[in-house]
Amino acid sequence: MHLPKAAILVSPRPLAPVRENAGLRNSKKESDLNVAQARVRDLDAQLNAKEADLATALNENRTLENELRELKDQVLSLNLSLEDTKKHLHSEMLRRVDLENHMKTLQEEMTFQKRLHEDELKETKRVHESRIAEVESGRQREFESKLSDALQGLRKQHEEQIQGYKEEMERTFGAKVENAQLTAARNCEFANVAREELMETQKRVDTLISQVNQYQSQNVALESKIKELQNLLDYDRDLHRRRMAEKEEEMAQAQKQAQAQLEEYEQLLDVKLALDLEINAYRKMLEGEEQRLKLSPSPSSHSTATQAASQGRRYLHGKKRKIKETRKRECSAALKTIQHVSATGNISIEEIDADGKFVRLKNHSNEDQSLHGWVLRRRIGSVADVNYKFPSRFTLQAGQEVTIWGAAAGVSPGPSDLVWRSQKSWGTGDNIGVTLITDDGEELAERKIMLVPREEESEQDDDYEEITGSEAEFGSQTKRRRKKKCCLVS
Secondary structure, three states: OOOOOOOOOOOOOOOOOHHHHHHHHHHHHHHHHHHHHHHHHHHHHHHHHHHHHHHHHHHHHHHHHHHHHHHHHHHHHHHHHHHHHHHHHHHHHHHHHHHHHHHHHHHHHHHHHHHHHHHHHHHHHHHHHHHHHHHHOOOOOHHHHHHHHHHHHHHHHHHHHHHHHHHHHHHHHHHHHHHHEEEEEEEHHHHHHHHHHHHHHHHHHHHHHHHHHHHHHHHHHHHHHHHHHHHHHHHHHHHHHHHHHHHHHHHHHHHHHHHHHHHHHHHHHHHHHHHHHHHHHHHHHHHHHHHHHHOOOOOOHHHHHHHHHHEEEHHHHHHHHHHHHHHHHHHHHEEEEEEEEEEEOOOOEEOOOOOOEEEEEEOOOOEEEEEOOOOOOOEEEEOOEEEEEEOOOOOOOOOOEEEEEEEHOOOOOEEOOOEEOOOOOOOOOEEEEEEEOOOOOEEEEEEEEEEHHHHHHHHHHHHHHHHHHHHHHHHHHHHHHHHHHHHHHH
């Protein structure tokens, strides 16, 4: 009795190359994302440096404007003092002219007095001569000698008085002229010094104005450069956002394709199981007929059934293993977290948030510990290390904890909460390490978090358990379907 062959060999479509390509694309995209994030941080650092330079330039500009204002005030005061000096010089010159006029007046008065005395002397002489003519001739010589002596005495007295007046006037005039000359020379020196100071001040004002113009031009250049950097940063962010959207679309499409292939494989597996059940049913019917007719079993049919059953088991084993791998890659629970903790002092790193929101420290001693100059160093894979420095007056109380939050966490600083304002988060990745370093450079505590696939830890045992469970599940399904099939056959 010949029965039709119902065994259909189905070759499963290979998923491993597709998944490997998707994993490579994902790893490449993650590396591009890390490079873009590093570039964004560098651009933020450059922007902060440029803002600091701009603030410094603005402070210098304000300082120079204040100095310019002070110099203008000094110039105004010097101009006022120069005008006062000119007025004083003019008054001194007027006094000198007045003294010269007074001296001329005194000289004219002295000349007038001299002429007046000469006229009086002539009049007296004429009176005496007339009297002498009247006296006796005997006393004429005596009167003449007395008269000449009196005249000479009067003349000497008048000459001494005139000489005294003249010397006194010359001394007074000389002293006043000398004082006026000294005052004029002093005022000239003051005027020259003020003029020199005014010129130097003018030069300095010109220099400061040129510096202010230069700083203003530098400020404009820095502002334009900041705008260019901001535009470049916006462009990079938009480009990164578009690329991330494209990558997410590609990942979603890849997941849809994998899901469709998985459904197709499940349908093929159901068909394969149904065919295996039919083959077993027909084989049992054939064996029953052969036993009833007392015929020897056909080796070809037995080998075919055995080969089909073995192929079905191998296919079932490989299929369930592929299903298990797909579920592992799609589920985050398949990754095992390994933490390495070490501490050589009283301060330890208690916790690192997996999402990169915070890092928590604890003081296990009975004494307060000052964290002045201490540093927390973060290390993520190949990304450059980043350091967080504790505030200068921060002290961790005995038996207390402190949490250092990222800026994006939205937490306000407090006694047991610190905020890292220069970083949005502590970062995420497959290999995160945080080290506590003292002010002397000693590594006091360390904690590492590593995400390792479970299949790397115990791949054979895990595969055995997963495959065994899958086979048990599908074995129960096979029994139910076989029972149903047997009922239909009977």
